[in-house]
Amino acid sequence: MNPPDQFEGTFNVTFRHRVLFERDAFGTGTALANVLSSANEAPVTTLAVVDDGLVQAAPDVPRRIEDWFGRHTTIATLATEPIVLPGSERAKQGMRPVVDPVIEAIRQAGLCRHSCVLGIGGGALLDAVGLAASLAHRGVGLIRIPTTTLAQGDAGIGVKNGVNIPNVTGGKNLMGTFAVPSGVINDPTLLTTLDDTHWRGGLAEAIKVALVKDHVLLDTIEASADALVRRDLDSMEHVLKTCAHLHLRHITDGGDPFESKLARPLDFGHWVAHELEARSDWTVPHGEAVAMGMSVDLQVGKAMGLTDADTADRVDSLLRQLGFLRTPCGSVTTSELLEGLEHFRQHLGGRLTICMIQSPGSPIDVHAVDMDITASALDAVLAGR
Ligand SMILES: NC(=O)c1ccc[n+]([C@@H]2O[C@H](COP(=O)([O-])OP(=O)(O)OC[C@H]3O[C@@H](n4cnc5c(N)ncnc54)[C@H](O)[C@@H]3O)[C@@H](O)[C@H]2O)c1
Ligand SMILES: [Zn+2]
Numbered sequence: 001m002n003p004p005d006q007f008e009g010t011f012n013v014t015f016r017h018r019v020l021f022e023r024d025a026f027g028t029g030t031a032l033a034n035v036l037s038s039a040n041e042a043p044v045t046t047l048a049v050v051d052d053g054l055v056q057a058a059p060d061v062p063r064r065i066e067d068w069f070g071r072h073t074t075i076a077t078l079a080t081e082p083i084v085l086p087g088s089e090r091a092k093q094g095m096r097p098v099v100d101p102v103i104e105a106i107r108q109a110g111l112c113r114h115s116c117v118l119g120i121g122g123g124a125l126l127d128a129v130g131l132a133a134s135l136a137h138r139g140v141g142l143i144r145i146p147t148t149t150l151a152q153g154d155a156g157i158g159v160k161n162g163v164n165i166p167n168v169t170g171g172k173n174l175m176g177t178f179a180v181p182s183g184v185i186n187d188p189t190l191l192t193t194l195d196d197t198h199w200r201g202g203l204a205e206a207i208k209v210a211l212v213k214d215h216v217l218l219d220t221i222e223a224s225a226d227a228l229v230r231r232d233l234d235s236m237e238h239v240l241k242t243c244a245h246l247h248l249r250h251i252t253d254g255g256d257p258f259e260s261k262l263a264r265p266l267d268f269g270h271w272v273a274h275e276l277e278a279r280s281d282w283t284v285p286h287g288e289a290v291a292m293g294m295s296v297d298l299q300v301g302k303a304m305g306l307t308d309a310d311t312a313d314r315v316d317s318l319l320r321q322l323g324f325l326r327t328p329c330g331s332v333t334t335s336e337l338l339e340g341l342e343h344f345r346q347h348l349g350g351r352l353t354i355c356m357i358q359s360p361g362s363p364i365d366v367h368a369v370d371m372d373i374t375a376s377a378l379d380a381v382l383a384g385r
Contacts (some may be wrong), residue, residue: 015180017252019157019244021237025145025187026064035143035183036076040114044076044141047105049098049129051087051121054147057193061120076116079109087125089282092163095175098125099163102132106140116141116182122148122198123155123286127176130161134179142181148194149202149236150287152186153243154209159251159258164278170343172274178258186244188237199231200323201287204269206243207315208294212265213246215360218315225321262353265363267344269293271354272378274347275340279332291324292381299377301356304370311359326384334378338371 020031036044048065055061062082069078083105085091091098102117111117117140119129126144133142146156162176191199203221210217220239221228227235250266251257272293276284284292298315301307319325345352355363 015159015257017159017180017248018182019184019186019248021186021188021241021244023187023189025185025190026061026068029185029187031183031185032068032143032145033072033075035185036072036116038182040116040141042075043073045079045109045111045115046076046118047079047102047109047111047115048082048118048120049102049105049125050082050084051091051125051147052084053087054121054190054193055084058190061190065118065120079111079115080105082120085125085129087121089124089164089277089286091121091124091128092173093166094163098128099132099135102129103136106132106136111136111140113137113140116143118143118145120145120147121151122146123151126151126156127161127173128163130179130181131163131176134161134177139179142179144181144184145190146184146186147190148198149191149200149240150198150205151202152188152191153202153240154205154247155286156184156186157244157247157251169275169278169339170346172278173347184244186240188233188240191236192231192233196231196323197285197288197327199236200228201285202236202240202243203228203322204287204290204294204319204324206239207318208268208290209243209246209266211294211311211315211357211360212268212355212363213250213361214242217242217246218318218360222314222318225318229322262348262350263355263365264348264353265355268355268357268363269295269297271340271344272296272337272381275337275343276329276332279336280330284327284329288324288327291319292327292329295319295325296374296377296381297354297356299380300369300374301358303373303377306356306358306364306366308359311357325381328384329382332382334375334382337378337382338375341369341374 117133162173165171273289298312302312
């Protein structure tokens with residue numbers, strides 16, 4: 001029988017997406033052994049890639065990783081000693097800083113599709129390592145061990161990765177893939193060496209998730225604001241766990257894991273944030289930029305009658321209490337930031353869709369904003385008002 005001129009089939013693939021919170025993951029913990037042993041046939045050849053900022057703050061981490069593998073030889077073996085690569089947004093300036101060396105290390109160490117890359121670091125390093133792992137052999141297994149608050153609550157939970165096109169406006173995350181990690185292991189004890197800026201960074205994303213999905217989380221962050229500022233690890237762990245859980249449920253149950261729809265609620269505040277990070281030459285960290293972006297969108301929503309005034313003012317004072325909205329933005333201007341709207345539209349594709357907040361837990365999509373109102377809100381946030 002001759003095949004017809006047109007034919008098609010459909011297939012479904014089931015992904016498992018796991019997040020495990022565990023203290024002392026490289027010591028007494030069992031999460032890494034569980035994830036590695038369920039990923040592939042033992043012993044899994046593993047390449048560990050560590051964030052240089054983490055190593056600077058906690059120099060014993062590479063040795064602790066080696067010791068862990070030394071104690072678990074039946075489960076996994078290290079292909080080479082842990083490689084230390086640039087963390088921070090430096091990791092994402094094109095392919096050279098992290099993606100190329102990780103792919104080269106995968107080649108040299110003879111890793112295959114049944115091997116595993118273990119990324120240990122902040123959201124930026126994880127984004128770049130994840131891209132490398134998804135490209136090599138069309139996808140080597142990936143386990144993430146996020147080491148910033150932002151990465152434990154948000155960046156490490158997402159099923160995407162990517163790097164920027166350097167020196168190009170709108171180049172943030174322009175090169176990336178969707179890839180579901182074999183597991184995400186969040187060890188809160190790794191957060192103690194963070195500076196104050198990156199300690200609070202994850203709280204900006206947690207407030208975002210609360211505004212989009214869960215008013216109770218906003219109450220919790222408010223109630224524990226003093227403890228969070230005092231760097232109480234239990235309070236931070238509770239907030240990050242709730243945030244990560246809501247984020248994971250959004251991916252697994254939200255009906256759009258690979259973001260093909262226009263609505264992107266978890267990008268609330270991000271059109272400003274991405275433009276601000278790039279225009280400040282990455283001197284404004286992601287968490288600070290998200291806090292400013294949310295402040296802008298809440299003030300715009302309030303002035304346009306979309307956001308209730310109580311919510312906008314309440315979040316503004318919470319952000320200030322936590323230490324946000326004070327970062328200098330250098331010479332970035334309002335008109336530069338306004339271009340972020342168009343870059344955001346291009347990034348999403350199709351029609352401009354911005355998530356706004358009516359009240360905590362009640363997001364709405366809008367397709368246009370009042371430019372005068374937006375410019376005033378940007379002026380205010382740039383001036384630190
Ligand atoms: N893939 C996603 O779904 C997703 C979601 C949100 C954000 N992101 C990305 O995440 C990045 C921001 O991540 P981030 O906030 O973790 O910042 P980051 O990765 O830039 O890390 C912040 C700084 O902390 C250092 N560091 C990491 N761990 C440390 C530790 N335990 N102690 C001391 N220093 C440590 C890093 O070297 C860096 O200098 C952005 O590039 C953003 O676009 C990705
Ligand atoms: Zn973000």
